[in-house]
Amino acid sequence: xxxxxxxxxxxxxxxxxxxxxxxxxxxxxxFFTLLYAFLSTAWNIxxxxxxxYSVGHAAFLGIGAYTTAILYTRLGISPWLGLWVGxxxxxxxxxxxxxxxxxxxxxxxxxxTLAVAEVLRTFFLAWDFTGxxxxxxxxxxxxxxxxxxxxxxxxxYFYIMLAFLICSVLISHWIRYSKFGLNLLSIREDxxxxxxxxxxxxxxxxxxxxxxAGLTGIGGALLAQFNLFIEPDTLMSLHVSADILxxxxxxxxxxxxxxxxxxFILQPLSWILRLGLGSDVIHIIIRGILLMVIVAIIPRGVxxxxxxxxxxxxxxxx
Amino acid sequence: MILRVxxxxxxxxxxxxxxxxSLELREGEVVxxxxxxxSGKTTLLDLICGFIKPDLGRIYLNGMDVTDxxxxxxxxxxxxxxxxxxxxxxxxxxxxxxxxxxxxxDKAYRLLRLVELDGLRDxxxxxxxxxxxxxxxxxxxxxxxxRLLLMDEPMAGVxxxxxxxLVELIKDVNRRGVTFLIVEHNISVVARLCExxxxxxxxxxxxxxxxxxxxNHPEVKKAYLGE
Numbered sequence: 001x002x003x004x005x006x007x008x009x010x011x012x013x014x015x016x017x018x019x020x021x022x023x024x025x026x027x028x029x030x031f032f033t034l035l036y037a038f039l040s041t042a043w044n045i046x047x048x049x050x051x052x053y054s055v056g057h058a059a060f061l062g063i064g065a066y067t068t069a070i071l072y073t074r075l076g077i078s079p080w081l082g083l084w085v086g087x088x089x090x091x092x093x094x095x096x097x098x099x100x101x102x103x104x105x106x107x108x109x110x111x112x113t114l115a116v117a118e119v120l121r122t123f124f125l126a127w128d129f130t131g132x133x134x135x136x137x138x139x140x141x142x143x144x145x146x147x148x149x150x151x152x153x154x155x156x157y158f159y160i161m162l163a164f165l166i167c168s169v170l171i172s173h174w175i176r177y178s179k180f181g182l183n184l185l186s187i188r189e190d191x192x193x194x195x196x197x198x199x200x201x202x203x204x205x206x207x208x209x210x211x212x213a214g215l216t217g218i219g220g221a222l223l224a225q226f227n228l229f230i231e232p233d234t235l236m237s238l239h240v241s242a243d244i245l246x247x248x249x250x251x252x253x254x255x256x257x258x259x260x261x262x263x264f265i266l267q268p269l270s271w272i273l274r275l276g277l278g279s280d281v282i283h284i285i286i287r288g289i290l291l292m293v294i295v296a297i298i299p300r301g302v303x304x305x306x307x308x309x310x311x312x313x314x315x316x317x318x
Numbered sequence: 319m320i321l322r323v324x325x326x327x328x329x330x331x332x333x334x335x336x337x338x339x340s341l342e343l344r345e346g347e348v349v350x351x352x353x354x355x356x357s358g359k360t361t362l363l364d365l366i367c368g369f370i371k372p373d374l375g376r377i378y379l380n381g382m383d384v385t386d387x388x389x390x391x392x393x394x395x396x397x398x399x400x401x402x403x404x405x406x407x408x409x410x411x412x413x414x415x416x417x418x419x420x421x422x423x424d425k426a427y428r429l430l431r432l433v434e435l436d437g438l439r440d441x442x443x444x445x446x447x448x449x450x451x452x453x454x455x456x457x458x459x460x461x462x463x464x465r466l467l468l469m470d471e472p473m474a475g476v477x478x479x480x481x482x483x484l485v486e487l488i489k490d491v492n493r494r495g496v497t498f499l500i501v502e503h504n505i506s507v508v509a510r511l512c513e514x515x516x517x518x519x520x521x522x523x524x525x526x527x528x529x530x531x532x533x534n535h536p537e538v539k540k541a542y543l544g545e
Contacts, residue, residue: 182410182418189407193455195389196367196399197419198462254409 004173007257011166018155025275027154031226033267034161035219040247040259041168042215046208047245048254049181051188052102053110054209056117057216058240060090062124064217065224065235069136070129072147079148083221090217091210102205105191114238121236135231138224148225157226164222165260168215173256175211184208185254216244239284246287249294252304261303319381320345320466320497321366326375328361328521335361337521338375343466348488348498350512350529352505354541357518359501360402363468366499367399368392379466398464402471402501404451406458408444415443415454419461429457433483449480456484460491467491469500473507485510505529517541 011034018027039061047053064086071077071085097116101109124130141147143156150156175181186194187201194201224230234240251262266287273283298305321343328336336358343349351359364370366377368389377385384392393399407415412435416426430436433453438446443454452472459467472488473481481504488511492498502508508515508529515532517525519541525532532538 179417179421182414182421185410185414186407186418189410190405192369192389193401193405193407194418195369196393196405197458198390198393199418200388200390 003255003257004169007169007260008166011162011169011260015159015162018153018158022153024154027158029268029271031154031158031161032271033263034158034165035223035226036243036247036267037260037263038161038165038168039216039219039244040251040263041165041172041256042212042219043244044248044253044255044259045172045175045184045215046205046212048248048258049175049188050184050205050208052098052205052209053245054113054212055110055238055241055245056097056113056115057213057244058236058238059113059117059120060094060213060216061220061223061240061244062120062230062232062236063090063093064220065230066124066130066136066220067217068221069138069224069230073136073138078146079221079225080146083218086221087214087217090220091214094209094213095206098206098209102202102209113241117236117241118238121232124232124236130232133231133233135229138228140228149228157222161222164218169256169260171211171215172259176256180204180207188254242287242291246291248301249291249299250302252301252307253299255301255304258301258304262301265302319343320379321499322378322381323362323366324376324378326362326365326372326377328358328365328370328372334521336365336372339518339521339523340375341516341523341526343497343499345465345497346492346495347514348492348500348512350508350515351499351501351518352503352508352515352532353518357541358521359518360470361521362518363399363470363499363501366392366468367397393462396462396465398459398462398467400452400455400459400467400469400472402474404448404455406443406446406451406454409442411440411442412446412454413439415458416461419458422461425461429460433457433487449476452476452484453480456487464496466497466499469498469502471501471503473502473504481507 017030043054043057064083067086067089068079068082071082072079097112101112125133141149143150143152183199183204186197186199187204191201247262247266248259249262250265251260252258270283270287273286274280294302300308319342323339323341326336326339339362353359365372368387372385376383379395379397407418410418412430413426416430417423427436430439435450435454443451446454472484476484485507488498500511513528515527515529516523517532517538524537524541525535
């Protein structure tokens with residue numbers, strides 16, 4: 001299992017935190033850290049493993065959130081069922097983007113994800129069914145597992161998110177070391193060589209994006225339940241897509257643990273800056289600069305580069 | 319007849335890369351393909367593998383018309399390919415390169431030992447030397463137990479030691495019945511490996527036969543030496 005064991009052990013050890021503090025701030029920051037680790041793990045499956053970079057994952061987040069919220073508020077369907085429907089919708093949507101673009105090479109797919117996410121956000125802003133710019137507010141209930149609403153203590157949100165994150169890390173690990181995962185990596189590395197080994201790139205890209213988008217849709221549903229309010233701009237803007245891909249870039253793209261490590265660096269940092277500086281702008285600027293520096297200097301990610309340089313050589317020489 | 323190519327033509331813009339090329343490979347042969355730069359050798363390999371589609375002509379593998387097939391489907395028929403510029407999966411380890419072809423660790427280790435890369439199995443492929451990458455690409459293609467192996471300049475940029483090893487390996491694999499079509503500029507390697515040779519010039523097949531016959535062929539002399 002290698003490093004994945006340590007990641008899972010670390011995540012499990014976090015479960016004591018709600019027993020130590022009742023601070024809403026701590027639990028909330030932790031929730032978002034886990035959420036973005038989860039979302040970035042999902043993003044990494046198609047972008048890190050298979051090399052199909054998406055800059056529009058916020059669209060899948062939005063679809064998952066809206067589907068769950070609409071099913072609950074209009075039809076009274078529990079979010080526990082709705083989140084799977086949301087995942088399915090997001091996956092179908094991802095396949096619809098991939099179908100015309102995965103046969104092409106180059107930047108078509110990236111551009112398509114960018115465009116589609118923006119169009120969808122604008123569409124949701126204008127559509128009565130999705131509540132236009134007012135979005136959808138949940139009717140509040142008492143604390144209820146079935147309705148996925150917790151008010152007296154935020155800890156259940158944390159535990160649910162933690163469970164989903166651990167599952168996603170295990171899925172990511174399984175993919176990375178399966179034949180399916182090796183196929184994804186080989187498509188990322190060289191599509192021609194992969195084909196000459198009998199690997200069908202189109203089908204693998206479609207599978208990877210469906211899985212990635214489906215997981216992201218689940219994340220959207222959980223985020224909707226956490227906020228109990230959704231609206232297009234906070235959910236589906238370009239900066240949300242950036243928040244989803246950044247942990248992978250910072251931690252180590254194409255690794256199982258990278259998205260988790262990245263999120264544990266970025267999210268607390270971002271919240272400390274936001275709360276400490278009392279500004280909603282400065283942390284975005286700092287994050288932007290960070291992204292540029294990382295992409296320019298260490299494209300494989302901070303944690304991955306440190307390990308590559310200092311840990312791995314020792315392991316190999318033994 | 320493992321491979322039959324009939325009247326293949328391919329144009330890029332107004333330029334003919336290949337014009338009416340026909341050839342046949344018998345099971346178990348090692349056939350060399352030579353010709354000046356730009357004569358269409360790589361284009362021909364790309365057509366056989368399905369990476370590009372011909373304007374005219376058909377390609378048959380074991381009697382099956384595969385002209386319109388996708389490359390991965392042609393590969394699954396037992397056609398492997400190595401590239402002029404080595405295409406190892408750089409950010410994957412040596413062993414992962416092997417397992418991406420087929421998940422058979424025993425076979426992978428056996429082949430890696432054969433080319434003495436087993437000690438480097440956990441090293442990223444990008445950290446191997448150029449010659450080691452050629453060896454890796456070659457044994458990776460063997461993971462699929464191909465019936466036909468198309469090699470594009472396997473000896474380009476390779477040290478004499480590794481060249482020697484590659485020649486022996488190709489002979490070895492051929493003895494087990496695998497057919498080879500090898501594009502190669504190094505004539506002494508061609509002489510050692512190939513009983514039959516094809517010569518391409520300006521997209522046309524201008525000569526065919528053993529190396530001796532080809533050396534004395536007037537068209538070949540003209541192509542290489544001018545009038």
